[in-house]
Structures are given as structure tokens and as C-alpha cells.
Amino acid sequence: MRLARKLILATLAGMALVLAASAYFRITRELELFERDMIMDHAVLARTLANAIPRVWAEKGREEALSLLDNVSTPDGRFRVRWVDGDVPPAPVFSRERHYTDVPIRVRGQAVGFVELSESLAYEQAYVRDTLVRAAWATLAAVLVAALLAAALGFYMVGRPLAKLAQKARSIGAGDLSGTLNLKQRDEIGQLAREFDAMCDSLAQARVSLAGETEARVRAIEQLRHADRLATVGKLASGIAHEVGTPLGVALVRANMISSGRIGGDEAREGARIIGEQVEHIARIIRRLLDFARGQSVRPPGQGARREPVDVASLVEKTLSLVKPLADKRQLTLDLHATPGLPKPSLDEGQIQQVLLNLLVNSIHASDYRGQVMVDISIANATAPADLGGAQGEYLCLSVADQGVGIPPEILPRIFEPFFTTKGVGEGTGLGLSVAYGIVREHGGWIDVQSAARQGSRFSIHLPVNRAA
Ligand SMILES: Nc1ncnc2c1ncn2[C@@H]1O[C@H](COP(=O)(O)OP(=O)(O)OP(=O)(O)O)[C@@H](O)[C@H]1O
Ligand SMILES: [Mg+2]
Structure with missing residues (x-):
């Protein structure tokens, strides 16, 4: 009633x-x-x-x-x-x-x-x-007579203003803070309406400043991720320089042979073809690195997430080829095991590649010579952490396992903190895992870590699977 x-x-x-x-x-x-x-x-x-x-x-x-x-x-x-x-x-x-x-x-x-x-x-x-x-x-x-009077007064003084207040509360709940109630009544309901209007004003102001702060925060995260990308590019660059060196050498020898006139005719043509092949190989290596370096780390404020169905296995292959020179330098083998018939979840490909690279580079750095780094892609039944709703279901599980030094239990709770590193000055910024954590969270997933001293570590990324995609 x-x-x-x-x-x-x-x-x-x-x-x-x-x-x-x-x-x-x-x-x-x-x-x-x-x-x-x-x-x-x-x-x-x-x-x-x-x-x-x-x-x-x-x-x-x-x-x-x-x-x-x-x-x-x-x-x-x-x-x-x-x-x-x-x-x-x-x-x-x-x-x-x-x-x-x-x-x-x-x-x-x-x-x-x-x-x-x-x-x-x-x-x-x-x-x-x-x-x-x-x-x-x-x-x-x-x-x-009293009923008529009370009904009229009740409608004008209580019913109508309360209906307006309820409507306003509904609009605020739906996020619409525009418009004021502007009730002229001088009673408690009028006072409540004025408080409502004032609350809307301050909520609108708070929303504006929150939007500003969010934008600044997004920009800061973007800069941090960009810095992390550049640091990763730096780490990859020494391996890449080595990888580029061999085809460059081959091309240079062939070019010298042609320019000095030591070979001619069909042989010179074959030499030119080899030079072209080697240059293409170099260009491919450089392009891979540039593609990664250019990738946008965070979606610009106000824009929706750039997600599209991604073939995770080929993304992992592409990423493994980026770190291969680094692994080769330490004579580490990189292996990939992917369950056949994997779904294609909607992901931001560039960001997930950044996560994979950070995990792979960490594993390579933690591994001794002639070890193995293994990437495993599967569908796993898992329960999300409580802060992600604790839902149980199917997740795409991407794990990076190494046989390296392992993580001591006392530092394990801190490894995802920004700027936490056990590496020396100039070797690590401590951003890698915190960036990976942020990106995976933005995708509605989480990262599990299992590690034992001197036996290695396994980082498992769980990403929600959108079967329809
Ligand atoms: N696979 C691993 N094996 C052993 N320790 C690891 C592994 N991955 C991460 N860690 C530990 O976690 C710390 C934090 O890693 P994180 O990637 O965040 O920073 P970083 O590698 O030190 O620096 P960078 O920002 O250059 O990646 C590392 O310093 C290292 O001690
Ligand atoms: Mg790292």
C-alpha cells in the first residue's frame, strides 16, 4: 500500500x-x-x-x-x-x-x-x-470530507514528490545524474529532494574527477607497459643481433664475390638469389621485433577492449621464435605442446604476447645451460580465485615451465609486486610479472605459480574460454 x-x-x-x-x-x-x-x-x-x-x-x-x-x-x-x-x-x-x-x-x-x-x-x-x-x-x-482533503493533500504533498524521488533514485541507480528534482516544498520531503539534488551534484563532480584519475591511471599503466616492452625488446635485441649476424655474413660474402667479379653468369645470379633470401630472413626477424615493440600496451581510455579470436598456438609459436635467439645463446631447448582442437578465445593478441614474452624471458634467465623451457597449452577445469567470483569451469591454460633455479618461498608472495626484482641493477626492472598480472586480470583470468628451489618453476595463465568465439 x-x-x-x-x-x-x-x-x-x-x-x-x-x-x-x-x-x-x-x-x-x-x-x-x-x-x-x-x-x-x-x-x-x-x-x-x-x-x-x-x-x-x-x-x-x-x-x-x-x-x-x-x-x-x-x-x-x-x-x-x-x-x-x-x-x-x-x-x-x-x-x-x-x-x-x-x-x-x-x-x-x-x-x-x-x-x-x-x-x-x-x-x-x-x-x-x-x-x-x-x-x-x-x-x-x-x-x-477529511478523506477527500487528505487524499488531495496526500497526493500533492506526499505521493507525487515521493514518486519523483523514487524515479530520481532509479535514474541515479542506472547512472544518470543529469537533471534536478527542484521541489519547492519546505517540508521534510522538500529537504530530502534538495539533499538528493546536492548528492547528484557531488556524485557528478566525483565522477568527473574519477574519470580524470582513471585516465591518468590508464596512461600511467600504458607507460609502464610500454617501458616493460622496451626493456623486453632490449633483452631480445642482443640475441637478435646474433641471429641477424649469420645471414648478414652470408649475404656479405656473396655480395663481395659478385662485386669483385669472382663469380659471374649463372653463379652470380644464384649469389644474388641467396643474398635476397638472407635479406628477407633478416627483415622477417626485425619485423617480428618491431611488431612487438610497436604493439599498444593498453587500450586508450574511453575505447572498448580490442579483443578478437586468437589462435593461441600460433601466437605461442611466433613468441617462441622471438626468444629463440636468447635461448640459443644458453643452449636451452624451447618446446611447445598444444592440445589439438583448442578454442580461439577473444584476446588482445599484443598484450598476451607481452605476458608470454615476460614469462619466457624470466624462465630463460632462471635456467642453467642446456636446460629446457616448455610451453603447454590445454583446456583445464579450474576454479577462479574468490576476487574473480570463484566460478568453476573450463579455462584455457597456458603454462611456461622451466628447470631453472626456482623461486624461494619467502619471495614467492612478492614476485608480482611492481619493481620487485632479485636481479642486479640494469638487469631487471621488476616490472615483467606485475605487467603480466595486470594484463591477465584485464582478460578475466589469473596466473598460478608452482616453484621448487633448484627444480624449476611453472607459471600457468588461466584465461576464460568463450566457446562461441
Ligand atoms: N621462472 C622464474 N624462475 C625463478 N625466479 C623467477 C622466475 N620468474 C620470476 N622470478 C623471480 O621473480 C622476480 C620478479 O620477476 P619480474 O619478471 O617481475 O621482474 P624481473 O624479471 O626481475 O625484471 P624485468 O622487469 O626485467 O622482467 C624476478 O626477479 C625473479 O626473482
Ligand atoms: Mg622478468
Whole structure:
């Protein structure tokens, strides 16, 4: 039931109760007065008759004395007088409908009879009925008028403004802070509306400053990820320089042979073809690195996530080829094992490549010579951490395992902290894992770590699978 209606009903019920109670008290009071008047009238008449009758009886006899009663009764029977002989008072006939008074008459000290005065109560009962009906009508009329007034006032002063407040609360809940209620009322509801308007203003201001702060935060994350990319490019560059060196050497020898005229004809043509092949190989290596270095690390503020279905196995292959020179330098083998028929989850390819690179570079750095770094792609049943909703289901699991030094248990809780590193100055920034953590979280996933000292570590990325994609 609406609040205004409830208030109106409660007020009307209270009002009807008060009116009924007042009518009841008025009627009982009037009945008391009525009864008292009747008793006093009877007493006066009784005294008069008790004096007059014995006097006339003694002087002129019984008949003359009783004739005094002849004209006392009213013709309509409302007031009646009856003579009863004897010394026992008469029993009243209609005690409920009439009021009786018995007057004993004594002549010369001897009881000769009673004068019975009786008065009908019908008039009194009719009065009560009439008053009751009037009171009921008056109460009804008062309640109706009050109901109309209360309904009108309730609608204008409570119902309508409250409906506006509810509507406003709904819009705020839906994120719309525009427009003001502007209620002119000076009561509590008006005050609440003004508080609502003020709250909307401050929420709008907070939203603007939050948007500014979010933009600044996104920009800072973007710069951090960019710095991490460049640091990774730096780490890859030494291996790349080595990888580029061999084809460059081959091309240079062939070029010298052609330019010095040591070979000619078909041999020179074959030399030129080899040079072209080697240059293409170099260009491919450089392009891979540049592609990674150029990739945008964070989506620009205000733009949706750039996600598209990604063939994760070929992304891993591409990434492995980027770190291969680094692994080769330490004579490490890189292996990939991918379960066939993997789904293609919607991912930001560049960002996931950055995560993979950070994990692979860490594993390579942690590995001894002639070790193995293994990448495994599978679909796993897992339970998300509580802060991600704790949902159990299928996740794409990308794990990078090495046989390196392992992570001591005392530093394990800190490895995802930004700038936490155990590497020397100039060797590590401590950004790699924190960046990886942020990117995977943005994809709705998480990273698990298992590590044992001197036996190696396994970093497992879990990403939600969108089967439809
Ligand atoms: N596979 C691993 N094996 C052993 N320790 C690891 C491994 N991966 C990470 N760590 C430890 O976690 C620390 C943090 O790693 P993170 O990648 O965040 O920074 P970093 O590698 O030190 O520096 P960079 O920012 O250059 O990557 C490392 O310094 C290292 O001690
Ligand atoms: Mg690292």
C-alpha cells in the first residue's frame, strides 16, 4: 500500500474513532441529565401528593382525596398515576419501558395505600436512537470530507514528490545524474529532494574527477607497459643481433664475390638469389621485433577492449621464435605442446604476447645451460580465485615451465609486486610479472605459480574460454 494512502487511512480511522467516542460520551451524559430531571420531577410531585392526599382524605373522605389524581396522567400515556390500596408497594409492570416511583400515603399515621407514578422511557429511547443516527451521519460526512482533503493533500504533498524521488533514485541507480528534482516544498520531503539534488551534484563532480584519475591511471599503466616492452625488446635485441649476424655474413660474402667479379653468369645470379633470401630472413626477424615493440600496451581510455579470436598456438609459436635467439645463446631447448582442437578465445593478441614474452624471458634467465623451457597449452577445469567470483569451469591454460633455479618461498608472495626484482641493477626492472598480472586480470583470468628451489618453476595463465568465439 502506498505511504500516502496508509497515512490517510490511519488518520481517518483515528478521526472516526474520536468522533464516535465523543458521540458516545455526549449521549451518556445527556441520558444522565434526562434521568436526573425525571427523578427530581417525580420527587416534587410525590412530595406534593403525599401532603395533599392525606389532608383531603381526613377532611373529605377517600373518594375526594383520590379524585386529586384524576387529571395528573397525560392522555398520551407518557405520564401515568395509579392508586394501589394496601401497605405493600405495587410491583412495576413494564420496568424496562417506564420509570416508576411509589409514594406511600399515610392517613393519621396509618398506611392506606400507594400512589404509583410512572413515566414512559420511549421518548428517551427515541432520543438516543435519533442522536445515534445523527452522530453516525455526522461522522461519515466528516470522514468523507477529511478523506477527500487528505487524499488531495496526500497526493500533492506526499505521493507525487515521493514518486519523483523514487524515479530520481532509479535514474541515479542506472547512472544518470543529469537533471534536478527542484521541489519547492519546505517540508521534510522538500529537504530530502534538495539533499538528493546536492548528492547528484557531488556524485557528478566525483565522477568527473574519477574519470580524470582513471585516465591518468590508464596512461600511467600504458607507460609502464610500454617501458616493460622496451626493456623486453632490449633483452631480445642482443640475441637478435646474433641471429641477424649469420645471414648478414652470408649475404656479405656473396655480395663481395659478385662485386669483385669472382663469380659471374649463372653463379652470380644464384649469389644474388641467396643474398635476397638472407635479406628477407633478416627483415622477417626485425619485423617480428618491431611488431612487438610497436604493439599498444593498453587500450586508450574511453575505447572498448580490442579483443578478437586468437589462435593461441600460433601466437605461442611466433613468441617462441622471438626468444629463440636468447635461448640459443644458453643452449636451452624451447618446446611447445598444444592440445589439438583448442578454442580461439577473444584476446588482445599484443598484450598476451607481452605476458608470454615476460614469462619466457624470466624462465630463460632462471635456467642453467642446456636446460629446457616448455610451453603447454590445454583446456583445464579450474576454479577462479574468490576476487574473480570463484566460478568453476573450463579455462584455457597456458603454462611456461622451466628447470631453472626456482623461486624461494619467502619471495614467492612478492614476485608480482611492481619493481620487485632479485636481479642486479640494469638487469631487471621488476616490472615483467606485475605487467603480466595486470594484463591477465584485464582478460578475466589469473596466473598460478608452482616453484621448487633448484627444480624449476611453472607459471600457468588461466584465461576464460568463450566457446562461441
Ligand atoms: N621462472 C622464474 N624462475 C625463478 N625466479 C623467477 C622466475 N620468474 C620470476 N622470478 C623471480 O621473480 C622476480 C620478479 O620477476 P619480474 O619478471 O617481475 O621482474 P624481473 O624479471 O626481475 O625484471 P624485468 O622487469 O626485467 O622482467 C624476478 O626477479 C625473479 O626473482
Ligand atoms: Mg622478468
